[in-house]
Amino acid sequence: MIGLALFSGCAPSPQIDPPLFSPAPVGLSTGYEPLPILDAREILPPELLKSEYHTVLDQVVPFRSTYHFSISSPFGQFEAFGLDMLRIRIQEIQALAKMEHISRIETFGEGALRAALSPVQFLHRLATHPLETLVNVPKGIWKMITRIEEMGRGRRGVWEDSESHELIGFSRVKRLLAHQFGVDVYSSNPILQKKLSQLAWANYAGDAGIRMLTLPVTGPAGAVLLGTSWSTVLDELLRDNAPEDLRRMNRDKLTAMGISEELREAFLNHPWYSPRHETYVVHALAQLKGVRNREAFFRLALTATFEEDALFYQRMAEMLAAYHRQQTPIVELVGVQPDLLLAHTATQRVVTVLPETWLPWTRDVASKAEAVQHWAAQADPPRPTIELWVAGSLTPQAAQQFSKRGVIVYEQALARLLHRDGDHEPSSPRIAALVTAQ
Numbered sequence: 001m002i003g004l005a006l007f008s009g010c011a012p013s014p015q016i017d018p019p020l021f022s023p024a025p026v027g028l029s030t031g032y033e034p035l036p037i038l039d040a041r042e043i044l045p046p047e048l049l050k051s052e053y054h055t056v057l058d059q060v061v062p063f064r065s066t067y068h069f070s071i072s073s074p075f076g077q078f079e080a081f082g083l084d085m086l087r088i089r090i091q092e093i094q095a096l097a098k099m100e101h102i103s104r105i106e107t108f109g110e111g112a113l114r115a116a117l118s119p120v121q122f123l124h125r126l127a128t129h130p131l132e133t134l135v136n137v138p139k140g141i142w143k144m145i146t147r148i149e150e151m152g153r154g155r156r157g158v159w160e161d162s163e164s165h166e167l168i169g170f171s172r173v174k175r176l177l178a179h180q181f182g183v184d185v186y187s188s189n190p191i192l193q194k195k196l197s198q199l200a201w202a203n204y205a206g207d208a209g210i211r212m213l214t215l216p217v218t219g220p221a222g223a224v225l226l227g228t229s230w231s232t233v234l235d236e237l238l239r240d241n242a243p244e245d246l247r248r249m250n251r252d253k254l255t256a257m258g259i260s261e262e263l264r265e266a267f268l269n270h271p272w273y274s275p276r277h278e279t280y281v282v283h284a285l286a287q288l289k290g291v292r293n294r295e296a297f298f299r300l301a302l303t304a305t306f307e308e309d310a311l312f313y314q315r316m317a318e319m320l321a322a323y324h325r326q327q328t329p330i331v332e333l334v335g336v337q338p339d340l341l342l343a344h345t346a347t348q349r350v351v352t353v354l355p356e357t358w359l360p361w362t363r364d365v366a367s368k369a370e371a372v373q374h375w376a377a378q379a380d381p382p383r384p385t386i387e388l389w390v391a392g393s394l395t396p397q398a399a400q401q402f403s404k405r406g407v408i409v410y411e412q413a414l415a416r417l418l419h420r421d422g423d424h425e426p427s428s429p430r431i432a433a434l435v436t437a438q
Helices: 083-103 106-128 130-135 140-145 148-153 163-167 170-181 190-204 208-213 228-240 243-257 261-268 275-286 295-301 307-326 363-378 396-404 413-418
Strands: 059-063 066-073 076-081 330-337 340-345 349-354 385-390 408-410
Touching: 066 083, 076 083, 083 170, 083 190, 083 307, 163 170, 170 190, 170 228, 228 243, 228 275, 243 261, 243 275, 261 275, 261 295, 275 295, 275 307, 295 307, 295 330, 295 340, 307 330, 307 340, 307 349, 307 413, 330 363, 340 363, 349 363, 363 385, 363 396, 385 413, 396 408
Parallel strands: 349 385, 385 408
Antiparallel strands: 059 066, 066 076, 330 340, 340 349
8 A cells, every 4th residue: 555645747646455444653752853954956947046147146035834045146135935836936037127128229219208197197187177078988987987996995915016106007008017027926026116107107208119018028927826827817807907896806715615705805805916816716616616715815804914825825725726627626615724725526535735835743733634634534524535636745754654554645736737748846865755655
């Protein structure tokens, strides 16, 4: 019997006998391990480690349950907590390089000057000649005017443009540019926000020369797990709709899921979830049609205290939706602890998904493993098969401990759920990928 099964890429799943449930052996050594300090040169592929415009500094230090990367670039030093955020920051640096090139061209100065005057001129015309001004406003602005009710119902986040910028059409231009450059218009990167706004004002002024030069930087704003067509639809939704439009659509979907008003409003107004995070989470959970107790996920999501937490729960939602569609249908979500969510399936499996790059055996991980085992044993009927899907890799110690507990572990779960060859999270000599234990 295979006590621990590890898979990567999109290789077909081998036939395995599901392990019988048994509690952790008496006297099982804990062997808790801290997250070690790593060397970026040992754990990152070349394209992440260095490019013409960035270098990841050698020392990678642990932070909470993830790692803190420092990135040097001509635009300043950036910090990234976790591999997901590292990829996002590197993509933003590449976009900044392109924006910097555009800002040097001669016509940019003229466009920027007209852009600086455009909103002032618009508001002046609106005050002095309201009827004539509104008649000449593009039809699209009437959609913006209908957003006023939603603006009063919710509040804009710190990285969202002001309501006035939305109403004059500037924010739409900025969203189009962000989409073209493959970056998130709601990014928390202040340098990116400044450059993006500068370029958006020039485009807002109608400078054709600038528009022609805003060529896209390769890559999407963030890798997603639900397929290219699905992510394309959501990216276009984010490009074409104001935060108020997205909030209204997300609220409708949450209502259709049966999420209580108190919980859905708390989620939609959570300070760490940008419109992008919210939209991806809601659309992913909406794919779990018929799954009971989706409220358990949103109660967990409300515990986010950092932007990285919001991204973590977004990835978790995407993994759950991909598992539900590609592996085995989920029938219910269960909040075992305030910070622990599991799913059980139509085939009586207990499943936990973790968007972690490297998972060591810590006291917290051991406690969660015990909680899942206890829930599975007490369920009616008992659930003999427990699966753990991890985005990246386990440490050898963690793999050994899960193996002794009869847990089936799927490493490189992002690549597996995406069905993509050769798309793996990086591993380290000190945090090595494992072979299947038999």
